[in-house]
Amino acid sequence: VILSAAPSCYSRSVNAWFCSQYVQDYSSDIQHAFVQHVELSALILAIAIVLSFPLALLALRTRLLRSSILSTLGIIYTIPSLALFVLLQPAFGVTHATPVIVALVAYAQLLLVRNVLVGLEEVPAEVLEAARGTGYGPARLLFGVRIPLALPAILAGIRLTTVSTISLLSVGGLIQQGGLGQLILDGQQRDIRAQVLTGVVLIVALALAADLVLLAAQRLATPWARART
Amino acid sequence: MDLIRNAINYLNDPKNWHGFDGIVPLAWSHLKITLLAVLLAAVFGLTLGIALGHARRGGAVVTALANLTRAVPVLGLLALLASNGSLGVTTSTAVLALAVFAVAPIVTNTYTGVSGVDDETIESATGLGMSQVQILFGIELPLALPLIAAGLRTALLQVFATATIASFVGAETLGNLINDGQSVSRYDQVLAGAICIAVIAIALDIVLATVQALVTPGAGNRLRRVARRRSRTVPDTASTVR
Numbered sequence: 001v002i003l004s005a006a007p008s009c010y011s012r013s014v015n016a017w018f019c020s021q022y023v024q025d026y027s028s029d030i031q032h033a034f035v036q037h038v039e040l041s042a043l044i045l046a047i048a049i050v051l052s053f054p055l056a057l058l059a060l061r062t063r064l065l066r067s068s069i070l071s072t073l074g075i076i077y078t079i080p081s082l083a084l085f086v087l088l089q090p091a092f093g094v095t096h097a098t099p100v101i102v103a104l105v106a107y108a109q110l111l112l113v114r115n116v117l118v119g120l121e122e123v124p125a126e127v128l129e130a131a132r133g134t135g136y137g138p139a140r141l142l143f144g145v146r147i148p149l150a151l152p153a154i155l156a157g158i159r160l161t162t163v164s165t166i167s168l169l170s171v172g173g174l175i176q177q178g179g180l181g182q183l184i185l186d187g188q189q190r191d192i193r194a195q196v197l198t199g200v201v202l203i204v205a206l207a208l209a210a211d212l213v214l215l216a217a218q219r220l221a222t223p224w225a226r227a228r229t
Numbered sequence: 230m231d232l233i234r235n236a237i238n239y240l241n242d243p244k245n246w247h248g249f250d251g252i253v254p255l256a257w258s259h260l261k262i263t264l265l266a267v268l269l270a271a272v273f274g275l276t277l278g279i280a281l282g283h284a285r286r287g288g289a290v291v292t293a294l295a296n297l298t299r300a301v302p303v304l305g306l307l308a309l310l311a312s313n314g315s316l317g318v319t320t321s322t323a324v325l326a327l328a329v330f331a332v333a334p335i336v337t338n339t340y341t342g343v344s345g346v347d348d349e350t351i352e353s354a355t356g357l358g359m360s361q362v363q364i365l366f367g368i369e370l371p372l373a374l375p376l377i378a379a380g381l382r383t384a385l386l387q388v389f390a391t392a393t394i395a396s397f398v399g400a401e402t403l404g405n406l407i408n409d410g411q412s413v414s415r416y417d418q419v420l421a422g423a424i425c426i427a428v429i430a431i432a433l434d435i436v437l438a439t440v441q442a443l444v445t446p447g448a449g450n451r452l453r454r455v456a457r458r459r460s461r462t463v464p465d466t467a468s469t470v471r
Contacts, residue, residue, distance in 0.1 A: 080390035
């Protein structure tokens with residue numbers, strides 16, 4: 001095979017940071033890593049959000065439950081990600097992504113539960129009183145009054161969690177389960193700068209895009225909050 | 230469950246604790262790198278946070294900085310710095326990258342604490358004839374101390390966590406046990422390393438929480454309420470880079 005006269009911009013001799021040739025030649029690898037990153041993040045966020053509501057409602061019941069749930073989540077949050085991934089491997093297997101999913105769902109709980117709690121607690125007592133007075137039952141009170149009024153805090157928590165999950169998922173690359181994180185590590189090991197930078201740029205872009213989408217959703221869902229911010 | 234038993238056996242073997250790449254020297258090196266990075270970040274972050282907070286300017290910049298560092302993956306920044314020929318795979322690469330991530334919580338908290346002192350308080354201090362320097366050291370900094378301490382605690386824990394990852398760019402940390410163990414398929418060592426890292430991180434948090442509680446005055450419920458309200462208005466002071 002005769003190579004083209006000029007070395008490609010991602011060859012060892014050039015090794016440029018920006019290299020469209022690399023993106024073209026490796027587009028299927030990049031796409032694969034990107035799709036995996038999006039899928040894993042979406043799965044983690046979906047599970048985390050669904051799980052956070054019952055946890056927050058449980059924490060609202062008594063002072064003891066509240067402090068024990070929050071401190072347990074706090075302790076989990078203190079464990080560095082790489083260590084937590086590995087600690088979950090004996091239970092969930094060494095060869096697939098389950099430890100990473102479980103760990104990131106667990107981290108997300110602290111951010112989500114705390115925000116849902118703050119949101120639910122800040123609904124004024126008079127509003128609840130008035131709703132009860134007009135005949136709202138517990139379920140309607142929760143879904144019709146408390147959650148809608150807590151929405152700004154809840155959505156702020158979801159935004160924070162989304163950005164941090166997308167960024168943190170890359171650490172999964174160190175145990176071969178990281179979507180774009182693996183692209184970055186692979187690029188670093190093979191000394192292809194364009195690959196490292198492509199991975200980083202895609203993660204940041206993905207995080208910012210997700211944040212913007214959620215910001216728009218937040219504006220739409222809570223039009224009354226716009227005046228305040 | 231064999232994996233867990235093997236990890237416990239690994240931890241019970243004294244020759245894994247000392248000597249080259251033993252748990253004790255790696256833990257020391259891990260803590261040294263963490264402290265160095267936070268010190269570097271604190272010099273920069275405290276100065277910037279105090280200056281902007283005292284001038285009550287640049288709040289948007291501080292928030293943008295905090296949000297941006299949250300989105301940039303730490304693994305990516307480490308890889309970027311390591312791929313840059315001039316730095317390469319060394320301890321200083323790791324310290325530099327870790328420091329970059331520690332700046333955000335320090336600046337954010339310092340800025341929020343200093344700029345959040347009541348306007349009336351500053352006005353009455355000015356009325357009493359206090360100079361700017363006196364206001365800063367006599368009023369703003371003491372009132373901001375709890376938030377500054379919280380920021381430093383966040384930074385330390387975050388850097389400790391990130392230093393684990395940094396072993397792949399050549400930092401000698403407990404992360405080596407995981408990285409090296411994986412490359413030779415010694416999962417007892419990998420799990421033992423993870424156990425050590427988790428235990429030290431939790432212990433570090435307990436120590437830092439105690440220090441933080443000591444510098445947070447119990448005097449005056451009003452003050453505490455103000456501080457609490459203020460800490461809630463910070464985007465989020467807890468680290469999101471683990």
